Amino acid sequence: MIVFRLGRIRTPQGPGMVLLLPFIDSFQRVDLRTRAFSVPPCKLASKDGAVLSVGADVQFRIWDPVLSVMTVKDLNTATRMTAQNAMTKALLKRSLREIQMEKLKISDQLLLEINDVTRAWGLEVDRMELAVEAVLQPPQDSPAGPSLDSTLQQLALHFLGGGMNSVAGGAPLLGPADTLEMVSEVELPAPHVGAGPSPKQPVAEGLLTALQPFLSEALVSQVGACYQFNVILPSGTQSIYFLDLTTGQGRVGHGVPDGIPDVVVDMTEEDLQALLCRELRPLGAYMSGRLKVKGDLAVAMKLEAVLRALK
Missing domain, CATH: 3.30.1050.10 (SCP2 sterol-binding domain)
Structure with a gap:
């Protein structure tokens, strides 16, 4: 339990019974157990023009309850957005074959990138696993020229709902x-x-x-x-x-x-x-x-x- 006395943060209290002064103390409970959430499947464009529906499963835990309360207001939402952004940027740089063959390697890399951000929040991601739901469009290998710029494809999918x-x-x-x-x-x-x-x-x-x-x-x-x-x-x-x-x-x-x-x-x-x-x-x-x-x-x-x- 994180207790604020007249707005000043005190040393974390508990678990167990905690004495609070009415009208002077306010508190917030922090669960230190490992929790999990799923990144909903979203449409992503790979480097070679393939369109995928990719999600992820993430497990995390809070290691510093004071930082988790003081630095971020909505810890779950912030962690989910960080994981989704890191996943999008990583898959933009890889072809469909690389994503399918190196899924575990990509997951480990994403784990490190996400933890670089979330450690400042008192939170650590223990496990992240990519889940390729479906290949919505095969790679567009064009003999007439190089493949499309995948950054523009991703923005088109994000803002226009996949119309490309x-x-x-x-x-x-x-x-x-x-x-x-x-x-x-x-x-x-x-x-x-x-x-x-x-x-x-x-x-x-x-x-x-x-x-x-x-x-x-x-x-x-x-x-x-x-x-x-x-x-x-x-x-x-x-x-x-x-x-x-x-x-x-x-x-x-x-x-x-x-x-x-x-x-x-x-x-x-x-x-x-x-x-x-x-x-x-x-x-x-x-x-x-x-x-x-x-x-x-x-x-x-x-x-x-x-x-x-x-x-």
Whole structure:
């Protein structure tokens, strides 16, 4: 029993009879026995594009009752969320075959990762066992190119309930606003050069060029990434621009960047204007399908720092 006297914590009392002062003492009971819970089966995407339904069984015990009361309000919920997040991150990096063949090894690794977090709460996980309920979709081995980015697949499954479209090569497809498409990395077309620019092309070019006065070494230090924007013009043609925040004060311009971009972003000219005018947020645009990302999603979301600089 953990007793608080006028708000101050006392030495743990019990088991047995404990003397409490009415209206002065408050207490909380702590069960030191080993307990267990199950992580409900959830949909996960493996490295090779397979979709799995995976759960886990976890056994834990409290070794420091004072820490368990003082550091976390809802210990069961916090432990369950920690286990589920660790399981998701670990399976994203492995193929279906590795998950099936090395299930015990993965469980042991997860046990260590979870304990690194929960020991600060006075809690220790004694056992964790993965349970692969079903393979909902086989691996997508595509000869036309590398496998899909599994991080984007996982976000699509988490936020859109498993609705996932993909293209195994070729140029990105434009879908309706309520869908989210992941595309494999493909060789990007050269910048569009025609006999004359489309009427709307100067608008997109002007919007991105207007970023140049706001670029700085501090922004380069904060973002440290190179972006390529494939902007779909109202005429249906595509124009390519770049934003390089890797050296100096950064550069922005028309065409492909000098090196390989960290992130390639596909969007319409109208959405680009809404983004730069801060009428649209990068995460909201991504979740609604108006912004399509090829590359590291976390790096793509650093565009928020660029938009803050426009203030």
